[in-house]
Amino acid sequence: MSRGNKKPTIRQLDEKISVMVSRVDGFLNMIAQELEKHNTLILKILQRDGLIHEQECNHCGGIVRTPMLDGIEPVELCPYCEQPMDNTEQTTLPLAEEE
Numbered sequence: 001m002s003r004g005n006k007k008p009t010i011r012q013l014d015e016k017i018s019v020m021v022s023r024v025d026g027f028l029n030m031i032a033q034e035l036e037k038h039n040t041l042i043l044k045i046l047q048r049d050g051l052i053h054e055q056e057c058n059h060c061g062g063i064v065r066t067p068m069l070d071g072i073e074p075v076e077l078c079p080y081c082e083q084p085m086d087n088t089e090q091t092t093l094p095l096a097e098e099e
Ligand SMILES: [Zn+2]
Pocket: 057, 058, 059, 060, 061, 062, 078, 079, 080, 081, 082, 083
């Protein structure tokens, strides 16, 4: 009592794969948009509270924003051009003046 089981043709498989790929694409886009919203929200909150350090890269002029929160280290490499950021203003202590 074997049923005539039809194997899907290559074309049918192709169509199924296309549908799956477009669903995955849509899902990933949705996630990316959601993450973007969250990033914007977090940035706005930190900016409102004065907890964002903005620094311009000396090499490419990109603006690098670092949250000033415990456990978050200042950025050492520019995320845009991967050149070292000039963090001397943060790491150099002012010289003690003699009186
Ligand atoms: Zn840069």
